[in-house]
Amino acid sequence: MNNSVYGLIDRARENCLSGRVMERESIIRLLELPPESEEAEYLRRRANEAAMEITGGRAYLWGAMGIDFVPCPVSCDFCSFGEKWGIVKDSRVYSNEEIVRQMSDFVQAGAHYIVIRTTEFYSIDDLCAKVRMLKERISGNYEIILNIGEFDEKEALQMWQAGVSGVYHAVRLREGTDTGLDPVVRNATMDAVRRSPLKLISLVEPVGPEHSSEEITDNFLNIIRHEASITGVMARFPVPGTPLGDRYARVSDERVAQIAAVLRLAAGTRVRDICVHPASELAISGGANVTVVELGAVPRDSKLIESEWRLFTADMGKTLFENAGYTLFS
Ligand code: SF4
Numbered sequence: 001m002n003n004s005v006y007g008l009i010d011r012a013r014e015n016c017l018s019g020r021v022m023e024r025e026s027i028i029r030l031l032e033l034p035p036e037s038e039e040a041e042y043l044r045r046r047a048n049e050a051a052m053e054i055t056g057g058r059a060y061l062w063g064a065m066g067i068d069f070v071p072c073p074v075s076c077d078f079c080s081f082g083e084k085w086g087i088v089k090d091s092r093v094y095s096n097e098e099i100v101r102q103m104s105d106f107v108q109a110g111a112h113y114i115v116i117r118t119t120e121f122y123s124i125d126d127l128c129a130k131v132r133m134l135k136e137r138i139s140g141n142y143e144i145i146l147n148i149g150e151f152d153e154k155e156a157l158q159m160w161q162a163g164v165s166g167v168y169h170a171v172r173l174r175e176g177t178d179t180g181l182d183p184v185v186r187n188a189t190m191d192a193v194r195r196s197p198l199k200l201i202s203l204v205e206p207v208g209p210e211h212s213s214e215e216i217t218d219n220f221l222n223i224i225r226h227e228a229s230i231t232g233v234m235a236r237f238p239v240p241g242t243p244l245g246d247r248y249a250r251v252s253d254e255r256v257a258q259i260a261a262v263l264r265l266a267a268g269t270r271v272r273d274i275c276v277h278p279a280s281e282l283a284i285s286g287g288a289n290v291t292v293v294e295l296g297a298v299p300r301d302s303k304l305i306e307s308e309w310r311l312f313t314a315d316m317g318k319t320l321f322e323n324a325g326y327t328l329f330s
Contacts, residue, residue, distance in 0.1 A: 016054075033258065044285070064147065066305075067094045076180060079299040080241075080299055100133065102296070106142075109314030111314060112329055115168065121149055128158060147168035166193075166199030173205065193226070204259065278310065
């Protein structure tokens, strides 16, 4: 037992509840704990206490549909859509009717956020038309989020006027090295969101076993600087045939849960909601209050996903939250 670590975790919880963002060195120190250790278990417990207070026990489901299963010329080293990897052979773009049906199912199943995801160069005008259509045809208390390529402030406003509530965007870990995009450009898109009425949702991703605690910390602090309203962590899935999928295994659920717990305590009250993808009991009982159900074109998989990815359904998400003491907000 290391008393100074327990003291650090206790102070982190107090600072979190008083609203302060944790300083860089403490974040790194907590991320350096062995994920299977007793200290990491204590960290998750304290993160859960903070989460319950900050969120009022509310959890949220994120229902995401990738609408275009097509090769993407950016060819990021982890993404199944990368044109260079030749994984997508039979392209498929979902019709408006299919999108309405799926999004409606997500809303019925309790997802508060419904998310349209596309490859990098999908038309923003077409997306805005789809958002207007969804607003007209699906009733309920939901928010529409887009996870798309780059755009400027004018286009951010255009999306907001169409009915988009927020945008998922991230400077990925090792952006510009493991991806075909410049981190300056990705940051500029996040700036465009920050200067618009749109919410920014941004996770530390895609986390692999090679990423250091320093890299994870700096990525997270960049998200905080961009005033995200949801942050969290997403693990990278090894897609065979992609450069990183062939080189590395997946990080463990314990490591993902530890990162979620650290981010919960590190964010203070600046970010209410912490998301984990994929979901696990460990992460949801350790500080995370948002998770993802997804299907369609999924960059973590080499096939088109016609039912939920990894068979993780909205009902399963709801059960995980309820077992951890949350109420699903929809
Ligand atoms: S991660 Fe995005 S930009 Fe990179 S290849 Fe996949 S779809 Fe294209």
